[in-house]
Amino acid sequence: MTMxxxxxxxxxxxxxxxxxxxxxxxxxxxxxxxxxEASSDQRWAxxxxxxxxxxxxxxxxxxxRQENNVPLFGDxxxxxxxxxxxxxxxxEHRRPSVSLPVMCNHCENPPCAHVCPTQxxxxxxxxxxxxxKHRCIGCRYCMLACxxxxxxxxxxxxxxxxxxxPEVPIRAKGVVEKCNFCVHLVDDGKQPACVQAxxxxxxxxxxxxxxxxxxxxxxxxxxTVKTQTIRADLGLKPHVHYEGL
Amino acid sequence: xRSLQSHPLKFTVLLALVWAFVLVLPTMVVASGSxxxxxxxxxSAYTGGPPQLENAKGEACIRPSDxxxxxxxDFLKHRRAQTxxxxxxxxxxxxxxxxxxxxxxEKFCDQCxxxxxxAPDCFECHSYPK
Amino acid sequence: MxxxxxxxxxxxxxxxxxxxxxxxxxxxxxxxxxxxxIHGHGITGMNNKIAWGVPHVFAISMLVMASGALNLGSMSxxxxxxxxxxxxxxxxxxxxxxxxxxxxVLMLDLGRPDRLLLTMMHMNxxxxxxxxxxxxxxxxxxxxxxxxxxxxxxxxxxxxxxAAFMWRVxxxxxxxxxxxVLHAREVFHSALxxxxxxxxxLSSGTAISIxxxxxxxxxxxxxxxxxxxxxxxxxxxxxxxxxxxxxxxEKFTKFYSPAFYDVQxxxxxxxxxxxxxxxxxxxxxxxxxGILFHPSRGNSVKGVLWASISAVIGTFAxxxxxxxxxxxxxxxxxxxxxxxxxxxxGVTATYTPTSVEYILGFxxxxxxxxxxxxxxxFFRMLPDKAVAPEGxxxxxxx
Ligand code: SF4
Ligand code: SF4
Ligand code: SF4
Numbered sequence: 191m192t193m194x195x196x197x198x199x200x201x202x203x204x205x206x207x208x209x210x211x212x213x214x215x216x217x218x219x220x221x222x223x224x225x226x227e228a229s230s231d232q233r234w235a236x237x238x239x240x241x242x243x244x245x246x247x248x249x250x251x252x253x254x255r256q257e258n259n260v261p262l263f264g265d266x267x268x269x270x271x272x273x274x275x276x277x278x279x280x281x282e283h284r285r286p287s288v289s290l291p292v293m294c295n296h297c298e299n300p301p302c303a304h305v306c307p308t309q310x311x312x313x314x315x316x317x318x319x320x321x322x323k324h325r326c327i328g329c330r331y332c333m334l335a336c337x338x339x340x341x342x343x344x345x346x347x348x349x350x351x352x353x354x355x356p357e358v359p360i361r362a363k364g365v366v367e368k369c370n371f372c373v374h375l376v377d378d379g380k381q382p383a384c385v386q387a388x389x390x391x392x393x394x395x396x397x398x399x400x401x402x403x404x405x406x407x408x409x410x411x412x413x414t415v416k417t418q419t420i421r422a423d424l425g426l427k428p429h430v431h432y433e434g435l
Numbered sequence: 436x437r438s439l440q441s442h443p444l445k446f447t448v449l450l451a452l453v454w455a456f457v458l459v460l461p462t463m464v465v466a467s468g469s470x471x472x473x474x475x476x477x478x479s480a481y482t483g484g485p486p487q488l489e490n491a492k493g494e495a496c497i498r499p500s501d502x503x504x505x506x507x508x509d510f511l512k513h514r515r516a517q518t519x520x521x522x523x524x525x526x527x528x529x530x531x532x533x534x535x536x537x538x539x540x541e542k543f544c545d546q547c548x549x550x551x552x553x554a555p556d557c558f559e560c561h562s563y564p565k
Numbered sequence: 566m567x568x569x570x571x572x573x574x575x576x577x578x579x580x581x582x583x584x585x586x587x588x589x590x591x592x593x594x595x596x597x598x599x600x601x602x603i604h605g606h607g608i609t610g611m612n613n614k615i616a617w618g619v620p621h622v623f624a625i626s627m628l629v630m631a632s633g634a635l636n637l638g639s640m641s642x643x644x645x646x647x648x649x650x651x652x653x654x655x656x657x658x659x660x661x662x663x664x665x666x667x668x669x670v671l672m673l674d675l676g677r678p679d680r681l682l683l684t685m686m687h688m689n690x691x692x693x694x695x696x697x698x699x700x701x702x703x704x705x706x707x708x709x710x711x712x713x714x715x716x717x718x719x720x721x722x723x724x725x726x727x728a729a730f731m732w733r734v735x736x737x738x739x740x741x742x743x744x745x746v747l748h749a750r751e752v753f754h755s756a757l758x759x760x761x762x763x764x765x766x767l768s769s770g771t772a773i774s775i776x777x778x779x780x781x782x783x784x785x786x787x788x789x790x791x792x793x794x795x796x797x798x799x800x801x802x803x804x805x806x807x808x809x810x811x812x813x814x815e816k817f818t819k820f821y822s823p824a825f826y827d828v829q830x831x832x833x834x835x836x837x838x839x840x841x842x843x844x845x846x847x848x849x850x851x852x853x854x855g856i857l858f859h860p861s862r863g864n865s866v867k868g869v870l871w872a873s874i875s876a877v878i879g880t881f882a883x884x885x886x887x888x889x890x891x892x893x894x895x896x897x898x899x900x901x902x903x904x905x906x907x908x909x910x911g912v913t914a915t916y917t918p919t920s921v922e923y924i925l926g927f928x929x930x931x932x933x934x935x936x937x938x939x940x941x942x943f944f945r946m947l948p949d950k951a952v953a954p955e956g957x958x959x960x961x962x963x
Contacts, residue, residue, distance in 0.1 A: 307694035
């Protein structure tokens with residue numbers, strides 16, 4: 191079963207060249223098999239090439255909001271950002287500033303999951319760190335524990351409108367959530383929304399794939415170019431890698 | 436001097452009462468509050484009298500109807516946990532398939548739920564597939 | 566010298582006024598809880614940078630004081646300090662009352678308190694929270710047993726008292742570790758955070774005991790010898806010095822590590838420096854010490870009372886500083902770089918608590934207060950008169 195799943199996902203990777211129907215929608219050659227399950231044969235990860243990222247571009251953040259029904263409340267202190275654009279610059283201002291997207295790093299040693307009292311936050315077999323929103327009690331301990339500010343509590347009631355994505359739930363009040371690597375798309379053999387958007391924008395700064403598959407684009411790149419993770423010194427082993435930081 | 440024996444018991448009772456006051460009471464208030472909410476927003480669907488189920492479109496359910504009537508909630512909940520936590524996705528048995536036969540939540544799910552007064556909160560976040 | 570224990574009369578107008586006052590506070594607290602449940606945490610001042618706010622400051626301060634309150638009892642049991650033996654019942658009972666008050670606030674502030682039972686169903690043993698659930702419930706049980714043994718089975722008091730003493734050290738370590746173990750937060754990530762909490766619990770527990778003993782004995786017109794209070798004063802001095810020592814060691818170490826210059830300077834000069842300097846160093850340490858070492862004020866019950874009040878306020882300040890400043894300090898995602906974004910990266914977080922949070926917090930204090938008031942009325946918690954054993958002399962006076 192895992193075998194043909196991998197072939198399908200392989201196709202998903204090639205579908206870069208496939209038919210693009212509309213921004214954010216890519217037609218994939220084969221539909222996913224009837225039954226799929228997360229397995230440790232995969233290890234999903236992302237690689238972001240900072241050189242290709244542009245400080246004016248917010249395609250990824252917009253796509254994430256659209257895909258995952260992440261609302262903006264209009265209060266910068268409470269707005270939810272599953273992915274955000276950061277500008278960084280050395281303190282002496284010797285070099286120009288760099289722009290990059292930051293999201294949940296899907297750490298291999300995630301402190302958020304370590305501190306969660308109910309195991310609402312957990313690592314799926316394929317390495318994706320998820321929040322089970324049916325189980326989260328809203329204690330917010332994970333928000334204190336995450337070094338990347340990847341998590342937000344939903345402070346206000348949210349609601350559906352015509353633009354909402356019906357395939358994805360709206361965000362529930364009183365629960366903590368974060369980027370989930372677009373798990374519903376990945377399970378269907380598709381690419382996360384932000385990655386698709388970045389590609390449709392013509393930037394190709396983000397790639398997503400399986401680190402356990404030595405042939406995947408991301409594995410090849412990580413073997414051949416110099417990449418790094420944010421705050422590697424903390425030892426969390428993030429799975430969002432950056433090139434050219 | 437009263438007997439010492441009575442103290443620990445009284446003590447326990449007192450503390451239990453205070454506990455109850457502190458935790459249970461507000462929780463009950465909320466529970467009844469949200470319950471009231473649900474009945475209110477589903478009032479439109481509930482017309483009184485026994486439930487009137489819309490006829491399903493397809494041939495047969497993915498499980499025998501009798502079994503489904505009794506167990507759909509546990510079935511769904513179990514699947515929910517498996518899907519969220521293990522990534523299990525069985526496309527032929529997903530909620531989308533439910534909606535292919537039972538096209539209206541109001542005319543199917545809500546009918547019985549309102550009649551027996553249960554208020555599952557799934558669809559406060561998820562949308563019933565169209 | 567064992568005095569008789571009697572319940573207080575509790576029929577005076579003043580007593581019932583206090584009970585009613587606390588009851589009203591509890592009702593208001595419950596109202597605040599319901600309001601937050603219905604409207605969401607949007608009506609509090611908390612946000613995505615400062616996710617733990619005023620309710621947690623109240624809750625954690627009370628938990629810290631709870632374990633410290635047991636101190637009078639355990640000192641008398643474990644270290645055979647005779648003059649405190651008469652307060653054993655009082656201290657165990659106060660510990661339970663404060664713990665329940667604190668826990669109530671902590672639980673009622675959850676985003677989804679209706680799911681509290683899930684914590685029991687899906688334990689995660691790597692979480693400090695889960696460990697604390699065991700530590701707290703165990704603490705309540707041990708305090709009960711301790712009380713019970715003091716009431717009826719004196720022969721077991723020593724064993725249970727010693728167990729309670731160990732438990733409370735572990736308990737406060739657990740509370741401190743909620744913060745100390747978080748690698749991401751430079752302000753409080755330190756192995757010394759937990760010991761500091763233990764020391765803080767000792768000083769604040771002694772202080773709250775002094776306050777309650779002096780006021781209760783005064784209003785019930787019972788005799789409380791000055792020398793007993795001064796014994797407590799000496800303990801308070803020692804514990805306060807302990808807190809100061811740990812704080813100094815922590816700062817001292819960090820100032821030798823250039824990576825911490827930024828955060829340490831921020832603590833001393835940044836937007837929360839007033840809390841650190843006035844609250845932590847002022848109210849928790851220097852003011853109490855100043856009063857207690859003063860030759861005349863340190864030798865008057867009134868002076869000791871004021872010093873204790875300041876110490877309790879200081880405890881709240883210290884917890885508030887760890888919590889609020891700890892979260893407000895921007896996460897250092899790119900050391901050596903300036904960071905900016907729409908999500909307010911690299912900026913000190915702002916937080917303006919709203920009244921619901923304070924009401925919830927004071928509700929918790931009222932819960933503890935009402936348990937205490939009813940407890941001393943219905944049970945024989947307090948001695949008729951608190952006198953020092955014969956021939957007892959204080960080793961030291963200011
Ligand atoms: S980035 Fe934060 S939220 Fe994501 S897995 Fe790591 S610790 Fe958890
Ligand atoms: S807020 Fe939710 S996900 Fe985070 S630690 Fe608490 S229960 Fe776990
Ligand atoms: S992977 Fe999906 S959820 Fe995560 S940031 Fe990208 S679009 Fe958002």
